[in-house]
């Protein structure tokens with residue numbers, strides 16, 4: 395297969411649902427492949443890791459985005475996260491990231507463990523109310539848990555939490571490689587609503603601080619506005635919210651779909667014979683909720699895996715492919731929670747390494763064994779349907795019954 399056919403395939407509906415065969419076609423051409431004059435694609439684990447750890451491969455910040463997409467600034471759906479750490483390079487990135495990490499600390503996350511366990515139990519109680527009927531696991535559990543957790547951490551009041559799943563779904567379409575006009579309109583609207591929401595919440599916390607992340611970030615920003623402007627504050631709050639649940643919801647969905655297809659693994663997890671952390675790492679490797687990210691050469695003279703990457707050449711890092719690199723993982727297409735092969739690239743690496751990795755792991759390791767113990771007969775209740783997204787990989791629906799098998803586990 396030639397490169398153009400592979401790339402078109404990945405952008406099409408079938409490739410977005412099932413990218414793995416196309417990744418292998420690409421890998422057959424080498425771990426780093428030049429797609430055209432402006433772009434290389436990386437499927438190799440070592441090469442992708444090297445790019446992530448090399449600051450001279452930067453993210454496409456607003457200034458670069460404006461250069462390549464002249465109407466970039468007209469779309470809040472694109473610019474909102476452009477002011478966050480996700481889309482800034484040094485020195486802005488380090489300035490903002492050190493501020494955010496100073497309030498989003500490992501201690502604060504670890505202290506959440508009892509609250510996460512309580513949230514899991516409460517959601518399982520609610521799930522039990524569905525009785526024998528089929529229920530969509532994503533609606534009823536997978537998204538509700540991380541939305542509740544990140545909102546609790548940020549200090550978003552309970553009555554507002556239902557607003558965010560549709561807004562995040564609309565906004566994150568701008569992370570995809572191809573965005574249709576109607577999707578961009580919806581993303582712009584979502585960005586407007588999210589920044590207005592956080593502007594109002596920040597104002598309320600400024601007047602009446604509480605023990606939450608919004609209050610802590612507002613206080614830090616107010617103490618030294620040079621270190622965090624108002625726009626940056628809102629952008630980073632929106633990022634924390636969206637990144638905090640969109641990916642984790644998909645992790646839980648992808649994990650359950652795999653457990654339904656691997657009943658022996660599910661049984662071991664339920665019985666305490668499999669370390670939940672190992673299971674979660676293998677789900678992250680095998681079916682990563684983030685499948686790709688990109689970088690751009692910020693200086694001359696860079697190379698990846700020996701291939702020259704001239705200034706302003708884009709680098710697409712296919713995380714989902716790197717996680718199945720046979721040079722790194724033996725028999726990579728086999729789901730095997732016992733492989734203990736080190737952490738996959740699903741949380742990125744280098745300066746932009748995911749700030750929420752610890753939190754996502756905490757939620758998934760608390761939720762999955764508890765779910766299987768509470769509902770030992772949990773089974774698929776019809777085909778699981780993928781969302782047609784390449785970057786953020788997850789299911790649209792994942793119907794299950796809590797009390798016993800109605801259908802063969804399958805996906806389409």
Ligand code: HEM
Pocket residue numbers: 479480481491544633634637638639641642645682683684687688739740741742743745746747748749750751753754
């Ligand atoms: C399974 C769940 C998650 C996955 C797979 C994931 C994945 C990622 C990846 C791949 C990146 C790096 C992007 C890049 O380098 O271009 C990233 C960055 C980030 N993630 Fe996560 N994430 C998850 C959960 C979370 C959670 C729960 C939070 C917040 C509470 C979060 C907050 C962030 C933030 C703030 C960044 C930007 C860091 C920076 O640019 O310096 N993520 N995440």
